[in-house]
Amino acid sequence: MKAFRKVTSHALALDRPDVDTDQIIPKQFLKRIERSGFGEFLFFDWRKDPGFELNRPEAKGAQILVAGRNFGCGSSREHAPWALQDYGFEAVIAPSFGDIFRQNSLKIGLLPVRLPSEQVKELMTRADAGDEITVDLEARTAGGFPFELDDFTRECLLEGLDDIALTLRDEPSLTAYESAHAAPIATNAL
Amino acid sequence: MGQTLFDRVWESHLVQRAEGQPELLYVDLHLVHEVTSPQAFEGLRVAGRRVRRPDLTLATMDHNVVTGDDTPMDELSAQQLEALAQNCAEFGVPLYETGSGREGIVHVIGPELGLTQPGMTIVCGDSHTSTHGAFGALAFGIGTSEVEHVLATQTLQQNKPRSMRIYFEGELPEGVTAKDIVLAAIGRLGVDGGVGYVIEYAGPVIEQLSMEGRLTICNMSIEAGARAGMIAPDETTFAYLEGRPGAPKGAAWEQALERWRTLPTDDDAVFDQELVIDVSGLGSQVTWGTNPGMVVPIDGVVPDPASMEDADERAATERALAYMALEPGTPIRDIEVGRVFIGSCTNSRIEDLRAAAAVVRGHHVHPSVRAMVVPGSAQVKQQAEAEGLDRIFVDAGFEWRRAGCSMCLGMNPDVLAPGERCASTSNRNFEGRQGAGGRTHLVSPAVAAATAIAGHFADARELVPA
């Protein structure tokens, strides 16, 4: 996973609620079997509208996205955070996120930051004014506002740790669980 | 204090719990499909890892599959299916590929094979994994990084979600179905009302539902933002499971029953949130907008943004109506459709097809409508054909197709053209979900069937008996 420490950049405001992962990356781009190259298809359909936020000049080079509540709802496609990250975003700030989207983002080092709605609104105003915003994971602040993230997840992100290796380090617990619990099914014995 | 069904399943699958860390949860069944798995297998390959428990993993092909004879599969889809076949062979994962007779939508085949059982933990790289909760399993969708984690370790790092109970009471009016119940519930909760929660659906209305109906309800939990939906296992659950290929047999069946009967939520258990919904007076539901919470009864009208006080809600409604090309105040029944899709992991099981066929029998699809029925699995298709349902549909002018996700998400040739309006039994009406520019209205199978015949939104009451 890509490590995340701190990013300072101007930000792009996307002020609408319930932006679903079908919009972030439409289905026709899910057929690729690679992890990279999704950025050019980010918000593919919405970008056809010249007035869409991502088409504004100030969107260029923005590494922070400030969005409405329930950002990334819907499908489990990790292609959505891949596309955002590939496009150049390092962090997304919103009042709330779709659960799976948030989890997927944390797994790849795209930092989802939850802040109260009023603070998000204020950051959107600052984004529209072209101000720079800093998201600092070490300090757990975004645009000066403190946000919550558990220590373990923060540590993994700061160090860019491979969470599979972390789990496998605990092989004794895994084996102990498996010998104490008979599997209820066997997919290879149907 | 007592435990909930969710607590019990969660606690009994904990491998590790440490202060300040997500918990490590063991996964009993990992379902895999072609879209969200290639990068995960590639990750294993790069790191030199193996699949820890191929015997707890099952793959199928569904999203890209071509369901008709009219169009060939595109090259990228073929590559993705080929990659799945190769990955399964290389890593020893059982696969039901197209033509195997056991293929189908991943959330249809798990229950059908008897692999989805009470008390299990089930994951899949697919948000509608919540479907399997209908059996009293804890089942939820994950992304590709987590798919890789489960393949390698058979576990997931998770923080325990909060719990919510939705208690359905009252008398369900005739002709109103599980789909209408869940759409109405999402309308009440909103599309983010369930974020961070596992929902248990309970109450007499749920207890009276068939397994198919319960699967429909749990399927759409994610549309309220919930991680998972669950329903306590009971005699209906056990009767459905008994004798299926993956279900325990003989003495093991008796032991399993004993275990499963201890799962339901204790009377004194406390949920983080509770909601009671009275279904008496509920009508068939139709969505008018671009998320599943934008829903009204079929007797209702398209809402008016001008009447909304909340500025965000007004803006979202205006956007949705512009996309859907609908005028405020239009009666739902006056909206004409050009396409009807009966299928998807929400409503493609045998009971759904029976309900649609019962409406269709003796009628004919409206001349301006193209309608298709896509069974959820090869076995549903076979069963329906054995019952003669395919004849009813075909005689009425429906297309009868092979199993797959089909027009639920349009990763295959079944797509809406820009501007086309569709009555669909699927679960998502997001912009472009069924094809760029397509307009999706979510309904039950019975309403979809009646709408195909009437050419505009209708329920069975409206059709003149044939």
Ligand code: SF4
């Ligand atoms: S039928 Fe639709 S929602 Fe269900 S798994 Fe397939 S694409 Fe996803």
